[in-house]
Amino acid sequence: MPELPEVEAVVRTLRPLVQGRKIRCVHVPHPIATKPQDPAQVARQAQGRRIRIVDRQGKYVLLVLDRGLLTMHLRLDGRLLWFANGKELRERANQGGNGVHVDVALELDQGVLGFADRRHFGRLHVWESVDDCPGLSVLGIDALSREFTSHRFAAMLSASKRPLKDFLLDQSRVAGIGNIYSCESLWQARLDPRRRANTLKPREVRRLHKAIVSVLARALECCLHPAPNFRDPEWWFQGLERILRAYRREGRSCRRCGEPIRRIAQGGRSTYWCRRCQQ
């Protein structure tokens, strides 16, 4: 379920664990996790490769190998797990019905990285190069990057007639924002999620840009303290609800004006917002 701040925290935690390590062996107990790629092919391409760089683009986790590229997308429920070695992985994963769920395991020269998603939306793929990964090459400007300027944001907004909420979820424009932080950014910027992107005045564009940057930065801080714990399969980010002002607060009073927060459907997903102070 992670959006950009969660994925960034995962990447920062993962980097010291795996950067420079060699992938000795790849196990794929749940082949759905590499679909539509053939699990045997994925294993063959990754085995024996060294992990040069651990990076993130939008919501993708990237392991740049000495040849090729491994991508992981956690979608809604995916997580990473860490085991001391293959023995520990097998012991903990094979405890009948209550064993740890692991979809793909990368056995490294030191430690084992697990990719797990009980819901099986998440994906792990291997590519020859960045250009071969369609999801990656389509991504727009990363919301945490320096290229995400108010100026470029204004140009993108003016080219779209879509409601602001749908615009913000479109990864091909600004990459990394999901359902939570689109709601939060629009609340922070005091903008109606139903407004068409190309109707914003320059000062509203600047307000939204600033809101996105600060909402994501605040969420990232929250995601880093405490840092993700890959050793605990149940672990998830704590304290996020404390920083949320609109998301999942339907019926509770707006922290700015007291009006009850409403929930509406946009593009088949829930938008939470304050009808009084978001114009």
Place this chain on the structure above:
DNA sequence: CCTGCTACCTGATGGC
């Protein structure tokens, strides 16, 4: 090209 809809999966929660 752009937009909107469905499918993809599993689990948690709440009402009756």
Place this chain on the structure above:
DNA sequence: TGCCATCAGGTAGCAG
């Protein structure tokens, strides 16, 4: 307790 409906942090694929 059980059963059913609804909701969940995302994106690919397809039709219009």
